[in-house]
Amino acid sequence: MSAADVGAVSLARRRRSVLAVHDLRFVALTVLGLAAFPFVLHALGGYSGLATQILLTGIAAIGFNLLLGYAGMLSYGQAMFYGGGGYVAGIVATRFAGGHPNLWLAVLAAVVTTALLAFCVGLLVTRLYGIYFALLTLAFAQMVFFVVEQARDWTNGDDGMQNVPTVGMPFFGSTIDLNTGLPALDLGPFGNLSDVKLWYVFAALVTLLVLWFTRVLVRSQFGEVLGAIRENEERSTFVGFSPRLYRLAAFVIAGALGGLSGALRALFDATVPIDSVGIDRSGSFVIFTIVGGVQTIFGPLVGTGVIMYLQNVISGKTDAWRLIEGLIFVLVIVFLPSGIVGTLLKRRRTRKQLLDTVKATP
Amino acid sequence: MEGLSQALLNGLVLGLIYVAIAVGLTIIFGTLRLVNFAHGAFYAIGAYAGLIVAQHVGLVWGFVAAPIAVAIFAVLLDRLVLRFFYSKEPTSQLLLTFGIAVVVQETLRLVFGGTTQQFPVPPQLATSFALGAIQYPAYRLVFAAGVLVMITVVWLFLDRTDYGLIVRAGIRDRIMVQLLGGNIERASTVVFALGAAIAGLVGAAASPIYSVDPNTGFEFLVPSFVVVVVGGLGSFWGAVLGGLLIGELQSVTTVVYAPAANVIIYLCMALVLVLRPQGLLGESEVIRQ
Numbered sequence: 001m002s003a004a005d006v007g008a009v010s011l012a013r014r015r016r017s018v019l020a021v022h023d024l025r026f027v028a029l030t031v032l033g034l035a036a037f038p039f040v041l042h043a044l045g046g047y048s049g050l051a052t053q054i055l056l057t058g059i060a061a062i063g064f065n066l067l068l069g070y071a072g073m074l075s076y077g078q079a080m081f082y083g084g085g086g087y088v089a090g091i092v093a094t095r096f097a098g099g100h101p102n103l104w105l106a107v108l109a110a111v112v113t114t115a116l117l118a119f120c121v122g123l124l125v126t127r128l129y130g131i132y133f134a135l136l137t138l139a140f141a142q143m144v145f146f147v148v149e150q151a152r153d154w155t156n157g158d159d160g161m162q163n164v165p166t167v168g169m170p171f172f173g174s175t176i177d178l179n180t181g182l183p184a185l186d187l188g189p190f191g192n193l194s195d196v197k198l199w200y201v202f203a204a205l206v207t208l209l210v211l212w213f214t215r216v217l218v219r220s221q222f223g224e225v226l227g228a229i230r231e232n233e234e235r236s237t238f239v240g241f242s243p244r245l246y247r248l249a250a251f252v253i254a255g256a257l258g259g260l261s262g263a264l265r266a267l268f269d270a271t272v273p274i275d276s277v278g279i280d281r282s283g284s285f286v287i288f289t290i291v292g293g294v295q296t297i298f299g300p301l302v303g304t305g306v307i308m309y310l311q312n313v314i315s316g317k318t319d320a321w322r323l324i325e326g327l328i329f330v331l332v333i334v335f336l337p338s339g340i341v342g343t344l345l346k347r348r349r350t351r352k353q354l355l356d357t358v359k360a361t362p
Numbered sequence: 363m364e365g366l367s368q369a370l371l372n373g374l375v376l377g378l379i380y381v382a383i384a385v386g387l388t389i390i391f392g393t394l395r396l397v398n399f400a401h402g403a404f405y406a407i408g409a410y411a412g413l414i415v416a417q418h419v420g421l422v423w424g425f426v427a428a429p430i431a432v433a434i435f436a437v438l439l440d441r442l443v444l445r446f447f448y449s450k451e452p453t454s455q456l457l458l459t460f461g462i463a464v465v466v467q468e469t470l471r472l473v474f475g476g477t478t479q480q481f482p483v484p485p486q487l488a489t490s491f492a493l494g495a496i497q498y499p500a501y502r503l504v505f506a507a508g509v510l511v512m513i514t515v516v517w518l519f520l521d522r523t524d525y526g527l528i529v530r531a532g533i534r535d536r537i538m539v540q541l542l543g544g545n546i547e548r549a550s551t552v553v554f555a556l557g558a559a560i561a562g563l564v565g566a567a568a569s570p571i572y573s574v575d576p577n578t579g580f581e582f583l584v585p586s587f588v589v590v591v592v593g594g595l596g597s598f599w600g601a602v603l604g605g606l607l608i609g610e611l612q613s614v615t616t617v618v619y620a621p622a623a624n625v626i627i628y629l630c631m632a633l634v635l636v637l638r639p640q641g642l643l644g645e646s647e648v649i650r651q
Contacts, residue, residue, distance in 0.1 A: 074453045076460075124635055130452050131397040132595070135587045136635070142584050143628035150621040279580060283460065290457060320472055326464035333458050334443070 030211055034204040037305075039190035046312055048195050049268075054305045055203040056264045059210050061288040061300035063257025068286075069295030070218050071250040072230030074130075077121070077137030078285040080144040081258030082265075083277025084117060085110035089263035090161040090272040091154055103167040103178075103267060110263030111256050117144075118255025119248070126247040129233075138282070145277050161272040169202070178202055199268055206264065207301070210257065215297050217253070226250055287329045293339030302341050364496050369617040370610065371493075375502050375571065377609020378509040382564040383586040384593065384601035385516060386557030392533035392596040393546075393553040395452065396444070399459035401561055402583030403466035408432045408562025409574040410474055413481055416566075421484050425566055432562025433555040440554050463579065471576040481569035505567055512560065513602065519556075520598065529553055533596060585612075588631045594644020603642060 038051035060082045067073040088110040093101040125136045148155050155161060168175040178199040185193035217223055228236040229243045236243055266272045275281055284307075285300075292303020307325060315321035336343055383405060390398050408428040416424030439462065447455050487501040520526035528544040529552075539546045565574070572578070585608060593604025608627050616623040634641065 068453075072453070074456060124632055127635070127639060131456055132591070134453070134456055135397070135591055136631075138584060139588050139591070139628050139631055143625055146624035146628075150625070279584065283464065286457065286460065320468070323465060323468035323472060326461055326468055330458065330461035330465060333454065333461055334446075337454070 026215065027208070027212070030208055034208060037204075038196050038200055039187060041309065042191035042195065043189045044309065044313075046309055048191075049197075050308065050312055052197070052200045052203045052268055053265065054308050055200075055207045055301070056261055056268060057308065058261075058288070058301040058304035059207060059264070060258040060261035061285050061292070061304050062210055062214055063254035063261070064285040065289045065294060065296075065300040066214065066217070066257070067250055067254045068289060069299075070223060070230070071226045071247060073126075073247065073250070074134045074286075075137040075251075075254070076134050076279075076282050076286065077141030077144075078254070078258050079277050079279070079281035080121075080141040081114040081118060081255040082262035082281060082285070083148065083272070084144060085114045085259030085262030086266035086272040086276050087148060087155055087161065087262075088113045088259070089266045090164045093164050093167055093267065094161070101165045101167040103169040106167060106267060107260065107263045110259045114259025114262075115252050115256040118252045118258075122248045122251035122255070126244055126251055138279070141277075141282050142279065145274075145279070148277050149274060155272075155274075158274050160274045160276075161266075164266060164270045164272065166270065167267050203264065203268075206260075210260075211297060211301070218297070222246070222249070287325065289339075291328060291332050291339055293341030293343070293345075296339070296341040296345060299339050299341040303339065306340065365617055366614070367494070367496055368498075369613045371496075371498055371502070372616075373610035373613030374606070375506055375609075376613055377606040378506055379564055379568050379572075379582065379605075380586050380589045380609050381513060381602050381605030382509055382560050383582055384589040384605050385513060385598060386560045387586060387590050388593070388596055388598060388601040389516075389520070389529070389553050390557040391590075393529050394448070394550050395536075396448075396455050396459070397452065397595075398557075399456060399583070400439070400462045400466065401557070401586070402579030402581075403463045404432050404436065404558045404561035404579075405565035405582055406470055406574065406576065406579035407435060407466065408565030409481070409569045409578065410470055411562070412566025412569065413479060413574070416481065421482065424481075425563065428566035429559035429563040432565075433559040436555050436558030437551060440551055444554075463583075467576050467579060474576070476576060478573045478575045479569075480573045481566070483570040501570055505571065508567065509564065512563070516556070516560065517598065525549060525552060585627060588627050590641075592631055592634045592641055594641025596645070597641065597643045600641055600643035 034055075037055075041051050041054075042048070060078055063081075064075060064078045067075050089106040092106040092109045096105075121137075121140050125133055125140065128136060149157055151157075166177075166179065169178055170176075176198065178197065180198045181194040182196050182198070182201075183193060187193060218226075225236065225241050225246050228239070228241070229246055233243050262276060265276075288303040288307055289300045290303070291307060292301065292305075293299030307328070310328075311321055311325070314324060318324075332339060338346055383401060386404075387398060387401050390396055390401075408431070411431040412424035412428035414424075415427040419427075443462070444455075444458070447458055483499075483501045487504055489500050490497040491500045491503055492498075520529055528539060528546065528549045531539045531544065532546050532549060536546055565578075586605075589604040589608050590601060591604075592608060593600030593602070608630065611630060612623050612627055615626045
């Protein structure tokens with residue numbers, strides 16, 4: 001082995017270890033954040049259950065961001081997967097469980113169905129770009145909305161599905177009841193440990209997995225190619241990639257994440273409102289992601305948290321909540337186009353660069 | 363048979379509303395390269411502005427005030443906000459106009475409440491008209507004729523005037539128009555105001571037929587997007603053809619099998635996309651932008 005080879009190997013090893021440190025830090029910080037989140041939210045006046053709802057909803061926003069942020073595809077149809085997943089989970093839990101609704105089964109059915117739906121819709125819409133893509137996803141989402149609304153025997157039409165049965169979560173032979181609280185422990189202004197149900201722990205685990213998955217995905221070759229397609233599709237084709245295949249794959253993954261999110265929300269809330277598949281819902285994923293920060297791992301989740309928390313606080317006090325939401329959205333687009341997380345990251349990066357230049361100057 | 367002719371007439375009226383909105387969308391897209399999510403909001407503003415003026419001043423003045431109010435709003439929007447987004451990528455324009463649409467819709471809800479409001483039919487037209495075997499409301503016939511006249515006027519404006527020449531040239535090649543000394547900036551503002559005024563006028567004029575609530579804008583906007591996609595983005599006659607096609611399709615399906623009426627237009631769009639992605643009368647280079 002020549003000296004150069006040894007150098008290359010040690011460099012690769014060092015890079016791997018640096019990567020591992022980064023990964024560990026990512027997981028540790030995420031776990032810490034997720035663990036603190038419900039207590040902070042309690043101290044800020046959020047109702048119990050809001051933290052769980054935010055995480056579960058955020059998963060669909062993360063999927064949306066995979067499209068808009070990393071593949072450059074603006075979808076106005078994420079609600080067809082979010083709501084679709086909710087309805088499939090609700091129907092499976094209500095009808096096909098034989099009295100013992102199983103969480104895994106309902107979620108699996110929802111994810112598979114929405115992934116299939118995303119595949120079929122994706123075959124058509126990924127042929128097109130930019131605004132055309134946006135309009136088409138919007139139109140297909142409307143189509144799904146009207147199908148759901150008309151299939152009253154299954155979906156209960158405009159009233160939505162009420163009283164979805166409580167699901168058990170079979171786990172290595174025993175069945176876990178997710179509505180069990182953690183042991184009681186008074187935490188002062190942060191509430192009581194027992195306010196946090198196992199549902200939250202489960203939601204946090206799923207969120208951690210989804211965040212990890214997204215991080216791996218966008219750093220993989222797949223993510224690199226998506227970025228190349230976003231920046232210059234023609235060139236990426238010349239290099240030998242098939243953009244349509246990558247775009248379709250991204251669309252299916254985003255759809256499946258939407259389905260997962262909607263299914264879990266449906267089972268947690270025990271209802272599936274008709275709004276969950278409507279145009280406003282699709283718009284809300286756009287708003288969450290832009291406010292939080294497009295093209296960042298945590299942005300969509302942060303945006304979902306901020307907007308849903310504000311909704312919780314403000315909508316009780318005034319009718320103007322949705323106007324305020326719209327204004328926040330417009331102001332963010334005009335004055336803070338990188339969103340909350342994007343702006344923070346940028347600021348940190350500039351500071352780091354400044355420090356580096358200072359250090360480099362003798 | 364009578365049911366079918368009734369449905370065809372209803373389809374014509376509905377289709378002409380789509381045509382009017384889609385023509386505005388399409389000329390704005392052609393000139394500004396902007397897909398205007400706020401176009402439904404223009405329709406709704408027109409409807410409410412017309413309603414107020416009709417209640418306080420007089421019915422006819424409502425129809426005059428609506429397009430003017432909406433055009434003023436559009437020009438302000440263009441000069442104060444949209445202008446800074448012309449050079450940005452199309453998706454950020456889409457996001458911005460979507461945000462504006464939400465703000466307008468919610469402002470209307472706060473001011474006028476969420477309930478449905480009905481614009482009164484002018485008393486002179488509150489009769490029905492015998493058309494062969496069927497009786498058809500006179501107002502709807504006048505409405506249809508009015509929209510047809512309006513479309514013709516817009517077409518004449520685009521086809522026969524110097525301004526129209528700049529606009530049509532701008533649809534082909536903005537930069538070349540500027541190089542040749544055409545003021546595309548001002549033409550863009552005029553087109554934006556014109557498209558908005560059409561939507562506002564139709565919003566007011568259609569409200570005696572279809573009642574109005576704050577969501578009405580979005581409800582008409584989404585089928586109008588379908589119309590534009592079916593007809594071909596940027597194509598004037600595509601918008602006209604697509605609008606009539608979608609209106610008739612929706613209306614006839616309501617008679618044949620009502621639950622499918624809202625779904626079929628999207629199926630139709632999917633079909634067009636597979637067979638002819640640039641739309642029926644669209645040009646193929648537009649779709650890749």
